[in-house]
Amino acid sequence: MNAPVSPAANSYRNQPDERGHFGAFGGRYVAETLMPLVLDLEAEYRRAKADPAFRAEFDDLLEHYVGRPSPLYYAPRLTETLRAGAPAGQGAQVWFKRDELNHTGAHKINNCIGQILLAIRMGKTRIIAETGAGQHGVATATVCARFGLPCVVYMGATDVARQAPNVFRMKLLGAEVVPVTAGAATLKDAMNEALRDWVANVHDTFYIIGTAAGPHPYPELVRDFQSVIGREARAQMLARTGRLPDLLVAAIGGGSNAIGLFHPFLDDPTVKMLGVEAAGYGLDKLHAASLAGGRPGILHGNKTYLLQDEDGQILEGHSISAGLDYPGIGPEHSWLKEIGRVDYTSVTDDEALAAFQLLCGTEGIIPALEPSHAIAAVSKVAPTLPEDAIILANLCGRGDKDIFTVADKLGVSL
Amino acid sequence: MTRLQAAFSKGRPALVAFITAGDGDTAANLDALVAGGADVIELGMPFTDPMADGPAIQAANLRSLAKGTRTADIFREAAAFRARHPQTPLVLMGYANPMVVRGAEWFAAECAKAGVDGVICVDIPPEEDAELGPALRAAGVSLIRLATPTTDSARLPAVLEGSSGFLYYVSVAGVTGKQQAALDSIEQAVARLKAAATIPVAVGFGVRTPEQAAAIAAHADGVVVGSALVDLVATHGDAAPAHIATLTSALSRAVHNARVPA
Numbered sequence: 001m002n003a004p005v006s007p008a009a010n011s012y013r014n015q016p017d018e019r020g021h022f023g024a025f026g027g028r029y030v031a032e033t034l035m036p037l038v039l040d041l042e043a044e045y046r047r048a049k050a051d052p053a054f055r056a057e058f059d060d061l062l063e064h065y066v067g068r069p070s071p072l073y074y075a076p077r078l079t080e081t082l083r084a085g086a087p088a089g090q091g092a093q094v095w096f097k098r099d100e101l102n103h104t105g106a107h108k109i110n111n112c113i114g115q116i117l118l119a120i121r122m123g124k125t126r127i128i129a130e131t132g133a134g135q136h137g138v139a140t141a142t143v144c145a146r147f148g149l150p151c152v153v154y155m156g157a158t159d160v161a162r163q164a165p166n167v168f169r170m171k172l173l174g175a176e177v178v179p180v181t182a183g184a185a186t187l188k189d190a191m192n193e194a195l196r197d198w199v200a201n202v203h204d205t206f207y208i209i210g211t212a213a214g215p216h217p218y219p220e221l222v223r224d225f226q227s228v229i230g231r232e233a234r235a236q237m238l239a240r241t242g243r244l245p246d247l248l249v250a251a252i253g254g255g256s257n258a259i260g261l262f263h264p265f266l267d268d269p270t271v272k273m274l275g276v277e278a279a280g281y282g283l284d285k286l287h288a289a290s291l292a293g294g295r296p297g298i299l300h301g302n303k304t305y306l307l308q309d310e311d312g313q314i315l316e317g318h319s320i321s322a323g324l325d326y327p328g329i330g331p332e333h334s335w336l337k338e339i340g341r342v343d344y345t346s347v348t349d350d351e352a353l354a355a356f357q358l359l360c361g362t363e364g365i366i367p368a369l370e371p372s373h374a375i376a377a378v379s380k381v382a383p384t385l386p387e388d389a390i391i392l393a394n395l396c397g398r399g400d401k402d403i404f405t406v407a408d409k410l411g412v413s414l
Numbered sequence: 415m416t417r418l419q420a421a422f423s424k425g426r427p428a429l430v431a432f433i434t435a436g437d438g439d440t441a442a443n444l445d446a447l448v449a450g451g452a453d454v455i456e457l458g459m460p461f462t463d464p465m466a467d468g469p470a471i472q473a474a475n476l477r478s479l480a481k482g483t484r485t486a487d488i489f490r491e492a493a494a495f496r497a498r499h500p501q502t503p504l505v506l507m508g509y510a511n512p513m514v515v516r517g518a519e520w521f522a523a524e525c526a527k528a529g530v531d532g533v534i535c536v537d538i539p540p541e542e543d544a545e546l547g548p549a550l551r552a553a554g555v556s557l558i559r560l561a562t563p564t565t566d567s568a569r570l571p572a573v574l575e576g577s578s579g580f581l582y583y584v585s586v587a588g589v590t591g592k593q594q595a596a597l598d599s600i601e602q603a604v605a606r607l608k609a610a611a612t613i614p615v616a617v618g619f620g621v622r623t624p625e626q627a628a629a630i631a632a633h634a635d636g637v638v639v640g641s642a643l644v645d646l647v648a649t650h651g652d653a654a655p656a657h658i659a660t661l662t663s664a665l666s667r668a669v670h671n672a673r674v675p676a
């Protein structure tokens with residue numbers, strides 16, 4: 001079959017190809033048992049996308065249940081504080097997309113609404129999910145309660161311990177939380193266990209993946225559901241300032257909040273983008289920066305940058321933020337890095353912790369540790385840009401879940 | 415005739431036996447499988463994230479990696495096995511990333527050099543064949559694909575295309591080492607697969623005892639046993655070979671005689 005001549009042939013927004021590949025990345029690297037299911041999901045997603053009723057229900061839930069659109073906020077005191085340390089005439093304006101104000105406190109719910117509607121369309125009666133920080137687990141448990149479906153959440157035992165409030169939230173919402181003790185007992189191990197459950201229960205179970213990774217069509221559909229962030233932000237920024245931002249900044253675990261913000265801007269040539277990985281203790285020590293410190297490989301259904309040794313064994317990621325310590329990254333980011341459309345950097349635990357405190361003190365907003373990585377990157381970049389430049393960062397989660405971790409790091413006992 | 419073809423041309427069903435490389439005394443474990451009458455040997459390549467495996471083989475993977483098993487060690491074991499046992503086919507089974515990390519051509523060449531007859535890769539479906547299949551075929555190494563209860567007749571030709579050696583039927587939708595599927599469903603599936611395949615059909619996942627193996631061998635060309643053998647390594651460590659030989663003997667007797675009228 002000839003490829004159709006698309007008017008958007010030069011677009012950065014027409015990935016993946018029909019086999020789920022983003023350039024050399026992505027794909028469907030799953031066990032044969034799952035393959036027919038993944039193909040069914042793709043077919044159903046195509047139908048849903050073309051169905052105005054699906055779109056209408058998704059939009060309605062986002063508005064009335066999630067609380068969208070989330071505000072676009074100019075952060076005056078953070079801007080001034082960063083400007084104070086900048087050379088004359090420099091110090092960009094800092095704006096935030098306030099997805100931490102969503103129901104359940106993070107961007108994760110946008111995706112969960114979309115996926116549970118798909119699950120219902122497919123007649124699935126049981127939902128499973130993996131979670132790291134617990135935000136995706138809470139969001140999944142929430143939509144399961146809302147639609148009356150049983151929910152099992154796999155969570156690394158290490159994360160169960162460091163994200164106790166979210167574990168309790170999931171239980172209150174009626175989910176079963178299964179601690180996973182394999183490996184380092186964090187997000188990647190939770191994902192392995194969720195895949196094992198899925199393989200054994202394909203007939204009735206829908207796997208709600210929490211980030212823009214996994215086998216095709218997950219990276220695409222998670223991106224599409226999260227793109228509400230960027231679509232709103234683009235329209236809001238135009239309405240408020242009459243122009244587009246100069247730089248977008250977002251933290252990256254698997255990359256869903258980042259791709260959700262970036263994707264609607266990819267074809268705007270004046271808009272630069274910066275994805276921020278977790279450098280943990282430092283890039284020469286334990287970290288979770290797959291693009292900075294990894295190589296392409298195959299894990300969890302897709303080909304992408306992975307932290308791995310010479311034999312292809314996967315290395316454990318580390319970050320102060322449980323939502324970022326995954327040794328991989330969504331395949332679209334691997335592609336965007338290779339083609340150079342998006343820049344990627346990384347921020348250490350200590351830098352993220354300082355940024356966390358900075359936002360608390362300057363704006364009266366307690367961010368999650370994940371977007372604290374984005375804020376840390378903003379703190380470095382803003383002073384290098386002119387005063388009239390606009391930086392838009394994704395404030396993708398609030399910090400309630402992290403106060404124990406932060407207190408611990410600051411030597412405070414609660 | 416290739417070694418794999420010969421193993422399935424003995425006029426009786428074949429026993430396919432799995433152990434994990436680097437778990438216990440690999441050379442002695444392999445020799446015990448041969449001594450016990452295994453017709454084909456699957457050597458598991460350990461991986462940090464064995465997402466299609468149940469607790470027994472997961473643990474074997476982690477034990478092996480904790481001992482420092484490297485890919486080079488596995489090829490050394492394979493080559494040494496080939497020197498000791500020129501006739502017994504050896505198949506590597508594992509996950510994609512360790513196989514493709516140095517390039518598929520490198521992996522295929524190492525397989526050929528070490529006398530490895532075939533490769534089973536859990537997470538490369540036919541849709542992603544380009545990742546590994548062409549390199550293996552060019553090197554003369556069989557790509558052995560998996561069919562499952564979810565592989566319908568429409569999909570089956572794609573699964574068979576480009577595969578050789580045998581077709582591995584995973585009898586339960588699930589991970590290794592869990593319960594066995596109902597025998598009548600296996601019987602039906604094998605009949606369907608054999609009607610479509612020109613290569614032998616071996617059935618695995620959840621087969622632990624000689625009785626189960628015999629019941630399956632009444633229909634299938636081969637029976638795969640893994641977790642039950644791996645459990646022996648977990649329990650007996652370096653003393654496992656004697657136990658492996660005993661279980662393998664019982665299994666091979668049961669499989670080989672499954673169609674002999676009593």
Ligand SMILES: Cc1ncc(COP(=O)(O)O)c(C=O)c1O
Binds near residue numbers: 135212255323324
């Ligand atoms: C608030 C928040 N931000 C970011 C992430 C990282 O995920 P992603 O990169 O998919 O946005 C998480 C994951 O748990 C999270 O909870």
